[in-house]
Structures are given as C-alpha cells and as structure tokens.
Amino acid sequence: xxxxxxxxxxxxxxxxxxxxxxxxxxxxxxxxxxxxxxxxxxxxxxxxxxxxxxxxxxxxxxxxxxxxxxxxxxxxxxxxxxxxxxxxxxxxxxxxxxxxxxxxxxxxxxx
Amino acid sequence: xxxxxxxxxxxxxxxxxxxxxxxxxxxxxxxxxxxxxxxxxxxxxxxxxxxxxxxxxxxxxxxxxxxxxxxxxxxxxxxxxxxxxxxxxxxxxxxxxxxxxxxxxxxxxxxxxxxxxx
Numbered sequence: 001x002x003x004x005x006x007x008x009x010x011x012x013x014x015x016x017x018x019x020x021x022x023x024x025x026x027x028x029x030x031x032x033x034x035x036x037x038x039x040x041x042x043x044x045x046x047x048x049x050x051x052x053x054x055x056x057x058x059x060x061x062x063x064x065x066x067x068x069x070x071x072x073x074x075x076x077x078x079x080x081x082x083x084x085x086x087x088x089x090x091x092x093x094x095x096x097x098x099x100x101x102x103x104x105x106x107x108x109x110x111x
Numbered sequence: 112x113x114x115x116x117x118x119x120x121x122x123x124x125x126x127x128x129x130x131x132x133x134x135x136x137x138x139x140x141x142x143x144x145x146x147x148x149x150x151x152x153x154x155x156x157x158x159x160x161x162x163x164x165x166x167x168x169x170x171x172x173x174x175x176x177x178x179x180x181x182x183x184x185x186x187x188x189x190x191x192x193x194x195x196x197x198x199x200x201x202x203x204x205x206x207x208x209x210x211x212x213x214x215x216x217x218x219x220x221x222x223x224x225x226x227x228x229x
C-alpha cells in the first residue's frame with residue numbers, strides 16, 4: 001500500500017479566486033500520476049495523466065505540474081467557478097496494475 | 112463517455128447473503144477494476160483483471176471474489192455479505208496497465224453501485 005497524501009482536505013473559495021492543491025507520493029519507481037475530478041453523485045472523470053518529471057498539463061482553466069524527484073504534483077484552477085466544485089483526486093502508479101488513490105481535496109466555490 | 116454500466120445501481124441486502132455486482136463495458140478494454148469508496152478512505156482497489164480469466168487481489172480483497180469469463184464483463188461477488196461491506200462500489204476500465212506511461216492507462220469509471228448490508 002503506497003501512501004498518497006492530498007492537501008488540503010477541503011477548500012472553500014469565492015468565485016473568481018484562483019486556487020491550488022497538492023498531491024504527495026513516493027518518489028521511488030515512479031510510473032505515472034493521474035488527476036481525476038469527481039462531482040457529487042457522478043463518477044470520477046479523468047483530467048490528466050503525467051509521466052515525466054517537469055510535465056505540465058492544461059485543460060481550460062485547470063493545469064497541473066509534476067515533480068517526480070521530490071514526489072509531488074500541484075493542481076491549479078484559475079478563476080474558480082461554481083461548476084468547479086468537486087472532489088479532486090490524485091492517483092499514483094509505480095508498478096503492477098494498481099492505481100493508488102489519495103483521499104481527495106474537496107473544493108467548494110461559492111458565487 | 113466510456114461505455115461502462117454497472118448493475119444493480121442500488122441494492123439492499125441482509126448480512127450473510129451472497130451478492131454479485133456486474134460491470135459491463137463496450138470498449139473492449141483489457142483491464143478492469145473494482146473499487147470501493149468509503150468516507151475517509153477515498154477509492155480503494157478490491158480486485159482487478161488484466162485479461163479474460165486473469166485476475167488479482169487489490170488492497171482490500173478479503174471477503175470478495177471476482178470472475179471475468181469474457182472481455183466485457185467483470186463480476187464482483189460478496190460470498191457472505193457483512194455490514195462492513197456497505198459501500199459504494201465503482202468499476203473502472205483502462206486500455207493499458209497503469210505502468211504503461213501512456214494516456215491509454217487512464218481509467219474510466221462506471222456510475223457506481225450503492226450497496227447497503229443490513
């Protein structure tokens with residue numbers, strides 16, 4: 001069992017604020033880091049898969065960076081909107097077939 | 112959306128009864144996974160499959176068994192349900208293994224099954 005830590009556990013921001021959260025993972029034997037967005041009553045939806053140190057991915061107002069040497073990834077949301085409210089999960093793989101998920105960061109964006 | 116369905120979507124059962132959950136995919140993906148989601152624990156892997164008749168245990172496999180007799184179906188069975196197995200169960204599929212380092216390893220999730228064991 002690999003320890004994937006996400007912080008903060010929850011976050012409440014105002015519409016228009018930019019925000020970021022962190023995913024920490026073991027830096028040894030790294031293969032890939034995934035980010036998922038999970039809205040209440042829906043299924044997790046894939047945002048990014050990152051594999052190389054220094055990777056940066058962007059999808060609309062959401063972007064992510066990866067540092068495999070120190071074992072962390074940041075997810076950024078620029079100009080948060082109420083529809084960004086969701087739980088953001090990161091998941092790490094180092095070997096085998098399993099993804100190890102963090103517990104997520106719950107984001108609430110209020111108008 | 113990836114073609115993944117789960118059945119049933121909701122189930123209430125009694126302790127000690129057997130329960131089978133079904134995951135069906137139309138994407139012809141090789142890899143299939145069963146997770147459970149509980150408050151404070153996030154998603155935890157129960158079992159996974161890397162091909163027809165090829166399965167292996169995940170982090171929380173005790174009390175569960177799986178079968179995959181054809182590519183499109185992955186069954187999760189609780190042989191004798193217990194209250195601790197009350198949870199939301201998600202099936203996921205991926206084209207490649209998580210170690211492939213390619214976008215094909217993205218996992219696509221089904222809609223989930225809510226199971227209540229009384």
